[in-house]
Amino acid sequence: MDVQMAPDEVEAIFSALAHADPAPKTELAYTDPFTLLVSVVLSAQSTDVGVNKATRGLFAAAPDAASMAAMSEEQVGSFIRSLGLWRNKAKNVVALSKILLERHGGEVPHDRAALEALPGVGRKTANVVLNVAFGEGTIAVDTHIFRVANRTGLAPGKTVDKVEQGLLAVVPERYLGGAHHWLILHGRYVCKARRPECWRCAIARWCRFPDKALYSKRPTGPDGVSSADDSLRSA
Numbered sequence: 001m002d003v004q005m006a007p008d009e010v011e012a013i014f015s016a017l018a019h020a021d022p023a024p025k026t027e028l029a030y031t032d033p034f035t036l037l038v039s040v041v042l043s044a045q046s047t048d049v050g051v052n053k054a055t056r057g058l059f060a061a062a063p064d065a066a067s068m069a070a071m072s073e074e075q076v077g078s079f080i081r082s083l084g085l086w087r088n089k090a091k092n093v094v095a096l097s098k099i100l101l102e103r104h105g106g107e108v109p110h111d112r113a114a115l116e117a118l119p120g121v122g123r124k125t126a127n128v129v130l131n132v133a134f135g136e137g138t139i140a141v142d143t144h145i146f147r148v149a150n151r152t153g154l155a156p157g158k159t160v161d162k163v164e165q166g167l168l169a170v171v172p173e174r175y176l177g178g179a180h181h182w183l184i185l186h187g188r189y190v191c192k193a194r195r196p197e198c199w200r201c202a203i204a205r206w207c208r209f210p211d212k213a214l215y216s217k218r219p220t221g222p223d224g225v226s227s228a229d230d231s232l233r234s235a
């Protein structure tokens, strides 16, 4: 059974992440809660860079719920065809814009149940909107956060719900606003899925990943193999 990380270790981890990046923010390009919501809906199985490329034209044509609701699914689709699942996403974006107009005066509701009632919006998307647009201490567990929480031992769990609950239970209150971004960015750029960059990791001291020693030296070879792997390479 996993032994819970001690509060001072959790504190040290978030203190180090906060020190390295004092003002973390989403990499999605948005200007208000509506464009944030649409961007997050479009981001399923797509990169933030890809979403930003697609939304540049889309938001120029339809910057708010009223103009988006007036577009056809085909029109929305013409802007987002580079994204996976674009047909379904276009359908959801038009439908959620209509609901925002009908039920919420065209505004994005600051309410989890109302957000999750929108087409294409699940718990993860609602968590991102509540955190980024409304400053709530929610954590949207994506693939990066799931990996970091499990590798480090911060909040081990086999499901995203378990990891989310675990993180909410251990992350100190004052770090809850930034925890979502710190963990995502750490997973995206340092604690990478295939080859974690433990050699430059700000939280390596407290991390419980059993293989971290394998990645503790800066890569030297052209293939990115760490100097720690040299013995394996020449074997």
Ligand code: SF4
Residues within 6 Å of the ligand: 151, 152, 190, 191, 192, 196, 197, 198, 201, 202, 203, 204, 205, 207, 208, 209, 212, 215
């Ligand atoms: S030490 Fe390595 S495995 Fe642990 S959090 Fe840092 S990059 Fe990830």
